[in-house]
Amino acid sequence: MLSVWMILTAIAVLGFSGLPVCLLSSRSVVGQRIATLLMFLGSIIGLGGIAVSFNEATTPTLCVPWFLPFGQFMVTIDAISILFLVPVFIVPVLGSIYGLRYWKQSEHQENGQRLAFFYGLLAGSMALVVIAHDAVLFLIAWEIMAIAAYFAATAEDDNPDVCRAGWIYLIATHVGTLCLIAMFALWRHATNSFALMPIVGIPAETAGTIFVLALIGFGFKAGIMPLHVWLPGAHANAPSHVSAVMSGVMLKMGVYGIIRMTALLPMPAVWWGGTLLILGAITGVAGIAFAIGQNDIKRMLAYSSIENIGIIIIGLGLALLGRSLNQPVWVVLGLGGSLLHVWNHSLFKSLLFFNAGAIIHAAHTRNIDQMGGLAKRMPLVMVLFVVGAVAICALPPLNGFASEWLIYNGLFNTLGFDGNAGFPAAAIAAVPLAMIGALAVACFIKMFGAVFLGSPRCESANHAHNQPLSMIMPMAVLAVGCIGIGLFPIIATVPLDKAVKIWASLPVQTVSITTAVPLGWIAKMGLAFVVLIGVIILVLKNLPRAKVVSRAGTWDCGYARPTARIQYTGSSFGQMLVSLFNFILWPKTDLPAIHKLFPSTARFKNIVPDTILDRLIVPLFRIAGRYLPMLRILQQGQTHFYVLYILIIVIILLICGSIGV
Amino acid sequence: MTDLLNAVLVIILVMNLFALGTSRINAVIRTVAIQGILLGIIPLLIHKHLTIPVAIMIIVAVVIKGTVIPTIMIRALRDAQIKREVEPLIGFLPSIILGAMATAFALLIAGQLPLASQHYGTLLVPTSIATVFVGFILLVTRYKAISQVIGYLVLENGIFIFSMLLVEAMPLIVEMGVMLDLFVGIFVTCIIINHINQAFSSMDTRHLVSLKE
DSSP: OHHHHHHHHHHHHHHTTTHHHHHSOTTOSHHHHHHHHHHHHHHHHHHHHHHHHHHOSSOOEEEEOOSSSSOOEEEEOOHHHHHHHHHHHHHHHHHHHHHHHHTOTTTOTTTHHHHHHHHHHHHHHHHHHHHBOBHHHHHHHHHHHHHHHHHHHTTTTTSHHHHHHHHHHHHHHHHHHHHHHHHHHHHHHHHSSOBOOOOOOOOHHHHHHHHHHHHHHHHHHHTOTTSOTTHHHHHHHSOHHHHHHIIIIIHHHHHHHHHHHHHHSSSOOHHHHHHHHHHHHHHHHHHHHHHHHOOBHHHHHHHHHHHHHHHHHHHHHHHHHHHHTTOHHHHHHHHHHHHHHHHHHHHHHHHHHHHHHHHHHHHSOSBGGGOOOHHHHOHHHHHHHHHHHHHHTTOTTSHHHHHHHHHHHHHHHTTOOTTOOOOHHHHTTHHHHHHHHHHHHHHHHHHHHHHHSSOOSSHHHHTOOOOOHHHHHHHHHHHHHHHHHHHOGGGGHHHHHHHHHHHHTOOTTSOOHHHHSOHHHHHHHHHHHHHHHHHHHHHHHHSOOOSOOOOOOOOOTTOOOOOGGGSOOHHHHHHHHHHHTHHHHOOEEEOOOOOSSSOOOOOOEEEOOOHHIIIIIHHHHHHHHHHGGGGGGGOOSOHHHHHHHHHHHHHHHHHHHHHTO | OHHHHHHHHHHHHHHHHHHHHOOBHHHHHHHHHHHHHHHHHHHHHHOSSOOHHHHHHHHHHIIIIIIIHHHHHHHHHHHHTOOBOOOOSSOHHHHHHHHHHHHHHHHHHHHHSOOOGGGSSSSHHHHHHHHHHHHHHHHHHOOBHHHHHHHHHHHHHHHHHHHGGGTTTSOHHHHHHHHHHHHHHHHHHHHHHHHHHHHHSOOBGGGGGGGOO
16 A cells, blocks of 8 residues: 555655746746756655555555545556556656756746646656546546646747647547547446446447547557647647657557556457557558658657557557467567567657757757758767667667567467467568668668768757756666666566556466567677677777878869758658658658759758648648538527527427327 | 317417417407417316316416416507517518418327327317417517517417326426416516617617627
8 A cells, every 4th residue: 555655645746846836936947946856756756656566465556435426536556557657757857857957947937837837747647647547537637637738748839830739739639538538438338337447248349349439549649640640740849858758658648548448358359459450550650651751850759759659559459469369478478568668668769859859959940951960069969869769770789679579579479380379460560560660760860860960051050069967867867778678678577577467367377578588688689789889899999090180172063162051961861761652641842943054043842741630630620610610600699590490490300200200 | 078179279270370460469469368268268178077276277377378468468568669560570471371381280290199099089289289380480480579478478378288188197386387487487578678678769689689799
């Protein structure tokens, strides 16, 4: 029980950590420091609570009736909750430290207080979402989270882009919540209770409907294609530490919802897992393809989050398939990989968003095609970016590799080795997974090349400099986490195994991740790899080479005054891949028509808008906005007409009644 | 007995048409008053033996519908100095035709409705539905507020006829409550009409359009 109280305390401290900022003067940075300190305290208490819960014999549960006419205050801290609590207690506090300099209260007097308050509330409500075991409590926490995220992300609401992104987010999240309300109503109908407890013996159709509603409702939050529409805009326009929390932690709440609901429903049908595998593959490939098409560094990262959600969903689909076909190894590898990727993504994506924030802070633009040459100006930021990028590209020896490796192993297992029954169709998902990996490498090479290499393409990038320690330190912590899990994934297997067993209600002594795959090899190979890299660096450093670097104009086709803007840009790098994915990206290109020998000044524009949002949903809303006002004709303002409506309805009812409809 | 009942109901139907076809508001009010008295008699014709609740109901209905309400309305009319509905939405002849069509429709529909067997022989249900329709037509086509009150009264008469089917099942208190509501509603409306007329020198409900957002 102690752990429950500790975590509830942590939630309260996190949730109200922003109050001191609001109470003090808007010019004072003291409140912001107190808020960060509170967040730190809250996170420590929360992590302590998690540690305590490991030693408690039974699953700690707290259940008290409350003032509402339905539901009850019921929280449980089981292994699944713990897995999702860890990022909640790690990423927001690092973001808060980062924000001390990134969003200094004295420099953002108009919105700093509001941001601090809702930032804390967002962290607290996410923790509550994860431990709530009652549908009503869950929905309350879910809604607080959604609203807090809205206010935190739209801190700069004097900017029309931010407002638009905020509105899209608000609409999307509420459509999702609507599905969740329907789902929980159905749940109440099927189980006669709002408690989120495993159920047995409900009709397959009801279970299927609950699953689909959960997939849509939570899919909006997680950003499964084609429900991702809010995600790129909201992440790009939010302050970077808020983007980090939203992408690193809040998207995972959607994943948590799907995992929790599938854990509660009995015996999944085969089509559940199949649907998730297909959706995951589409989300992953399309997500990373869109990322390659972007020029805005934060939009790229946001689309890359969608891609990672796709990977997580593939793992989950495999696990569901394993459960319905009674294959514990698939379950362990699929869900294990999926949950490990949840952790990993929250580490490296937060790192990359912090990094992007530092870059934007220095270069004063989000457009990577205007940056360049930052490697010499911000070497520390560059090194941390490389760690994050290598991790997210799932390259050994970092953590992204470990989780994707588990999923790959699981997918290969579906081929059926050693006389086990197989389901080879599922193994096809390994192909999109490999594609995702390759495209991610291309995407991050594009980003790295455009941002850090070459020479600065604009004046502000030229004056960039290293960022203060309070912004570097959170990134360093996350980078250490990436390397740690990458080299020793074995440390994560204990909580993962517990969670997998709760999810699939497997007996304790069956398979575990450590018996299913040789994780020890990852550590050995990874360490060997690190040593190899170290040796290569040492050798290169000690090679004799010219100490004087001479600068001269390149071969310039007779054009004697090249500018930095002639450099190869990120867009040029991505062009080939973008045209390969033309059929989903539909890029918009404005080519200047050249008629004369000496053409005048012309402009070239190439953007990749979001296909679903800009080509489907926005036009639909526009059509609705144009035609739905016609319904106002019904509102005449004359009582006669209103009585006439009643009369018409009465006559229709009478006719229906008489012909017996 | 049934023949007599049906005869009364036919008179009520004819009165409906008369209410639709005349432009003199005074005459319409009188028609509706007589309709109310006739309605009061109906329970006598349906029930063989008179119980005390039914007797009370009859007396109250006749007093309120036959005398009190018409008196209030005629007084309001006199204070507001209006005599006729000048411009209805549709003409008086079309109103009558519409009313006749509604009556025919009601007769047609009533045959199809799933009713208890003892109600098949009478015209109670079709008359009730036809009267409700006529009430609606009055409400929809007349612009003067006082005419709308009459429409409302006719509508209520229709419902009252329908409640004759249930007179044994429905407690007295409910009937009394309905009567009281009707009385208070019309009482208040007539007072308001008077005040509206004094304040705006018009009783045309079309001016309510300006309340539209």
